[in-house]
Amino acid sequence: MPDVLLSVEGLTRRFDVSKPWLNRVIEREDRQFLTATADVSFDICKGETFALVGESGSGKSTIAKMIVGLLEPSAGQIRFDGKVMDFASGAAMRALRRRFQMIFQDPFASLNPRWRVGDIIAEPIHTFGLLRGAEVTREVGRLLDLVGLSAADAEKFPHEFSGGQRQRIAIARALSSRPEFIVCDEPTSALDVSVQAQILNLMRDLQDEFGLTYLLISHDLSVVRHMSNRIGVLYLGRLVEVAEAKRLFTEPQHPYTRMLLDAVPDLSLSGRRRTPVTGEIPNPINPPSGCAFHPRCPQVFEPCRHQTPMSTATATGQAACHLLTHDQKAESS
Amino acid sequence: MTDSTPEKRPGALARAWDSDIAWSFRHSPLAIVAALVSLVIILAAVLAPWIAPHDPFNPASLNLMDGFTPPMEPNAFTGNVYWLGTDNQGRDVFSTILYGARISLFVGFMAVLFAMVLGITLGLIAGYRGGWLDSLLMRVADVQLTFPSILLALLIFGVARGFIPPAYREAMAIWVLIVAIGLSDWVQYARVVRGATMVEKNKEYVQAARVIGAHPAKILVRHILPNVMGPVLVIATIGLALAIIAEATLSFLGVGVPPTQPSLGTLIRIGQGFLFSGEWWILLFPSITLLALALSVNLLGDWLRDALNPRLR
Amino acid sequence: MPALADKAPLLSVRDLVVEFPTRRGVLRALDKVSFDIAEGEVLGMVGESGAGKSLTGAAIIGLLEPPGRIASGEVWLRGERIDNLPRERMRRLRGRRIGMVFQDPLTSLNPLYTVARQLIETIRTHMDVSDTEARNRAVGLLDRVGIPAAARRIDDYPHHFSGGMRQRVVIALALAAEPELVIADEPTTALDVSVQAQIIDVLKEICAERGASVMLITHDMGVIAETADRVAVLYAGRLAEIGPVRDVIQRAEHPYTAGLMGSIPTLTQTAERLTQIPGSMPRLDAIPKGCAFNPRCPRVLERCRIERPELIAREGGRQVACWLYDREAQDA
Numbered sequence: 001m002p003d004v005l006l007s008v009e010g011l012t013r014r015f016d017v018s019k020p021w022l023n024r025v026i027e028r029e030d031r032q033f034l035t036a037t038a039d040v041s042f043d044i045c046k047g048e049t050f051a052l053v054g055e056s057g058s059g060k061s062t063i064a065k066m067i068v069g070l071l072e073p074s075a076g077q078i079r080f081d082g083k084v085m086d087f088a089s090g091a092a093m094r095a096l097r098r099r100f101q102m103i104f105q106d107p108f109a110s111l112n113p114r115w116r117v118g119d120i121i122a123e124p125i126h127t128f129g130l131l132r133g134a135e136v137t138r139e140v141g142r143l144l145d146l147v148g149l150s151a152a153d154a155e156k157f158p159h160e161f162s163g164g165q166r167q168r169i170a171i172a173r174a175l176s177s178r179p180e181f182i183v184c185d186e187p188t189s190a191l192d193v194s195v196q197a198q199i200l201n202l203m204r205d206l207q208d209e210f211g212l213t214y215l216l217i218s219h220d221l222s223v224v225r226h227m228s229n230r231i232g233v234l235y236l237g238r239l240v241e242v243a244e245a246k247r248l249f250t251e252p253q254h255p256y257t258r259m260l261l262d263a264v265p266d267l268s269l270s271g272r273r274r275t276p277v278t279g280e281i282p283n284p285i286n287p288p289s290g291c292a293f294h295p296r297c298p299q300v301f302e303p304c305r306h307q308t309p310m311s312t313a314t315a316t317g318q319a320a321c322h323l324l325t326h327d328q329k330a331e332s333s
Numbered sequence: 334m335t336d337s338t339p340e341k342r343p344g345a346l347a348r349a350w351d352s353d354i355a356w357s358f359r360h361s362p363l364a365i366v367a368a369l370v371s372l373v374i375i376l377a378a379v380l381a382p383w384i385a386p387h388d389p390f391n392p393a394s395l396n397l398m399d400g401f402t403p404p405m406e407p408n409a410f411t412g413n414v415y416w417l418g419t420d421n422q423g424r425d426v427f428s429t430i431l432y433g434a435r436i437s438l439f440v441g442f443m444a445v446l447f448a449m450v451l452g453i454t455l456g457l458i459a460g461y462r463g464g465w466l467d468s469l470l471m472r473v474a475d476v477q478l479t480f481p482s483i484l485l486a487l488l489i490f491g492v493a494r495g496f497i498p499p500a501y502r503e504a505m506a507i508w509v510l511i512v513a514i515g516l517s518d519w520v521q522y523a524r525v526v527r528g529a530t531m532v533e534k535n536k537e538y539v540q541a542a543r544v545i546g547a548h549p550a551k552i553l554v555r556h557i558l559p560n561v562m563g564p565v566l567v568i569a570t571i572g573l574a575l576a577i578i579a580e581a582t583l584s585f586l587g588v589g590v591p592p593t594q595p596s597l598g599t600l601i602r603i604g605q606g607f608l609f610s611g612e613w614w615i616l617l618f619p620s621i622t623l624l625a626l627a628l629s630v631n632l633l634g635d636w637l638r639d640a641l642n643p644r645l646r
Numbered sequence: 647m648p649a650l651a652d653k654a655p656l657l658s659v660r661d662l663v664v665e666f667p668t669r670r671g672v673l674r675a676l677d678k679v680s681f682d683i684a685e686g687e688v689l690g691m692v693g694e695s696g697a698g699k700s701l702t703g704a705a706i707i708g709l710l711e712p713p714g715r716i717a718s719g720e721v722w723l724r725g726e727r728i729d730n731l732p733r734e735r736m737r738r739l740r741g742r743r744i745g746m747v748f749q750d751p752l753t754s755l756n757p758l759y760t761v762a763r764q765l766i767e768t769i770r771t772h773m774d775v776s777d778t779e780a781r782n783r784a785v786g787l788l789d790r791v792g793i794p795a796a797a798r799r800i801d802d803y804p805h806h807f808s809g810g811m812r813q814r815v816v817i818a819l820a821l822a823a824e825p826e827l828v829i830a831d832e833p834t835t836a837l838d839v840s841v842q843a844q845i846i847d848v849l850k851e852i853c854a855e856r857g858a859s860v861m862l863i864t865h866d867m868g869v870i871a872e873t874a875d876r877v878a879v880l881y882a883g884r885l886a887e888i889g890p891v892r893d894v895i896q897r898a899e900h901p902y903t904a905g906l907m908g909s910i911p912t913l914t915q916t917a918e919r920l921t922q923i924p925g926s927m928p929r930l931d932a933i934p935k936g937c938a939f940n941p942r943c944p945r946v947l948e949r950c951r952i953e954r955p956e957l958i959a960r961e962g963g964r965q966v967a968c969w970l971y972d973r974e975a976q977d978a
Contacts, residue, residue, distance in 0.1 A: 225911065280810045
């Protein structure tokens with residue numbers, strides 16, 4: 001078993017979406033909670049790319065935000081290199097914070113429009129006190145060079161760059177604190193495909209060069225398949241399946257994974273006839289009982305409606321589906 | 334026409350000249366006129382001690398015989414000619430306007446600065462922290478808005494007079510005025526900054542700073558503040574015109590600066606006493622100056638608001 | 647000659663030029679774009695953001711946002727020129743003969759009116775039918791686009807529907823007056839993958855059923871591959887390649903199309919690295935001389951830097967704007 005770098009255990013996040021107090025009293029409503037992430041557990045090993053895929057409301061971005069400390073978990077624990085992350089303790093976290101970074105979705109929003117590119121990239125260097133004086137300028141130049149821009153670009157402002165170039169700047173900034181682990185939240189979904197290819201290739205090259213570990217958040221199954229070693233599939237805040245990347249696509253274990261794969265438009269023009277996908281994602285404020293996927297599941301049976309399925313080991317990883325345990329019981333008896 | 338030769342980076346000045354805002358300025362005759370008028374009055378006021386033909390506050394230089402000289406006419410006793418005439422004490426109206434505008438502008442600028450600093454600070458904190466602190470600050474702002482600002486300034490002025498020993502009253506009057514106008518004006522800065530902060534704080538560049546554990550104060554000042562300053566500058570420009578008028582109003586009501594240091598408002602108050610006895614110039618010229626100053630600054634503010642609003646372009 | 651050329655096309659766009667006057671000079675957002683859409687055909691329009699694909703749609707239906715304007719060129723709908731129609735006649739043509747589906751269903755639906763009111767109004771504006779008949783048609787349409795319990799749900803307001811259901815309503819609205827052409831601009835971009843597939847299926851089926859042609863504007867090659875008969879590839883406001891979907895996707899001829907196809911990760915590919923086109927599409931104020939793609943092109947010729955290539959007819963009804971194919975065209 002390779003070294004685990006990040007370990008997430010029972011991660012849960014609820015948002016209070018209640019109306020204001022007075023409205024609740026007058027309309028006789030209870031407090032309402034949205035469970036964005038429910039009891040999610042997974043490990044990420046050193047040097048691998050672990051991906052989380054899901055549609056809207058699956059809680060993938062919530063998980064990313066909790067891992068980097070932008071959101072507090074309602075329950076559960078995150079360990080980084082064996083140490084429990086406690087974002088409330090400032091001093092203890094400082095050393096840990098340097099070791100992870102985040103790349104955001106929208107390169108037009110993730111760079112402060114009033115800052116020069118050099119200052120944006122140097123911010124983590126200054127915050128962690130890694131270098132000073134002329135060394136900072138030299139390091140910024142080196143980082144710009146690394147991501148395919150030139151050292152002279154440090155003097156410019158973000159609006160002078162295209163979307164793809166801005167994402168390169170964001171990557172240079174993320175690398176400036178020399179992190180081991182980078183959370184990439186939809187890093188290419190705001191970019192055009194030809195630019196997406198450049199950024200994905202760059203991310204790969206950097207991973208090879210620096211031995212980076214990635215958590216890749218995406219809704220795009222093709223991107224995820226191309227980039228990652230292992231994939232976790234989320235549905236309504238629950239992790240329904242985790243599997244090796246290539247095998248997830250050939251041997252999907254969970255009916256939702258299968259449905260998702262069928263829904264992806266096929267560029268190869270193989271003419272494969274897909275099972276028509278039905279239904280839409282339910283409102284996460286009142287998720288279905290039992291298995292959250294049961295109203296859309298083509299293979300639904302009795303226990304699905306009442307019991308939340310537990311995650312069980314499969315040939316390719318693990319999955320949470322009553323069919324898997326049911327079959328096993330049937331086989332063993 | 335563009336070709337593929339490597340682009341030269343133009344200097345900062347050239348880029349500023351070529352910027353959208355400069356372009357919009359060059360294509361707005363009204364803004365250019367307003368800027369010119371403001372600039373002339375402001376320069377004249379700042380340079381008053383050097384360019385005023387007389388020092389209206391030096392009793393030694395005053396000659397009562399010069400009193401009530403009409404504009405551009407030689408005085409009946411002394412034969413002196415004054416461009417804009419003199420008042421009852423023989424003070425040159427042109428010089429008193431220059432010195433008066435100096436006081437008015439000083440009070441206006443300082444009041445706006447005071448309101449801006451207060452409003453921006455509270456707005457940033459309310460917008461970023463949110464929760465009960467935000468509710469508290471905004472309710473205070475709501476309550477304050479229900480009072481007309483002149484009434485509020487009068488109240489503050491009255492209270493301050495009660496606390497300041499009589500010996501210092503005259504010297505402190507101008508500062509009390511600044512605080513009074515500033516305090517009645519901070520709410521709009523706070524509201525605009527709060528709203529903009531609430532938008533900016535959710536942007537990814539702020540999240541990126543939070544991920545590396547940057548201190549909230551640093552995020553507010555270095556990241557968010559530069560991005561919310563646009564609308565603040567618009568309000569400040571229009572606010573300057575309003576502050577000058579507020580000062581004039583208070584001085585006109587007799588609660589502003591002391592008559593020994595007359596502002597434009599004080600001059601107008603003094604001048605109106607002579608209107609019906611035929612000495613119209615004592616009232617008219619300070620009034621025109623105040624109007625020109627307030628109007629041109631206000632027009633400049635209007636233009637700035639339109640130029641910074643991309644939806645109107 | 648392909649069979650399509652025998653019949654007059656439903657929509658014919660000729661040398662369409664769309665310009666935006668700005669203070670730095672006039673920007674050409676579309677530069678001599680020409681294509682046809684045949685009866686019952688689905689034409690996919692792809693390109694990166696800023697390539698001009700949405701503008702093409704907007705120009706055809708006369709909804710260019712000012713100061714954008716058609717500077718030259720012609721648009722013909724079934725033999726009638728429509729690019730220079732008076733505003734009022736254009737307004738009547740929209741909805742009646744050309745239906746529209748936009749990316750965000752909320753922009754096409756009025757949140758203050760029930761779905762019934764909007765559908766019935768559209769039907770009655772364009773067709774001479776009674777109120778009851780219009781309502782029956784509306785219910786039928788909603789039922790057809792897959793809205794469960796259509797007879798009851800028709801009286802709901804748009805916000806009562808989920809995103810996917812709303813887009814179904816918009817499709818019903820676009821088809822209410824039985825138009826000959828439907829222009830769908832990124833109809834599935836705002837939707838989740840699992841819903842996207844359903845919407846594409848509905849759009850495709852219902853248009854085929856009614857014989858309406860479709861101009862499908864999207865950045866998603868996968869959607870084009872599954873839906874369109876032919877595809878047009880736009881680059882920097884110019885048509886790079888147009889032809890049958892299978893040919894263009896599997897054997898792209900224009901180096902840009904080829905690069906684009908290689909840069910898309912797929913569910914079956916095995917390559918470790920994606921093909922990448924260096925650089926990015928030029929901004930409208932910096933389009934290079936000659937072929938707009940020449941600074942990024944791996945197969946660039948001297949000529950590409952000087953002279954702009956016109957569309958060159960190739961086998962199977964394909965057209966490519968690239969000098970690489972010029973000599974062959976001359977020989978043939």
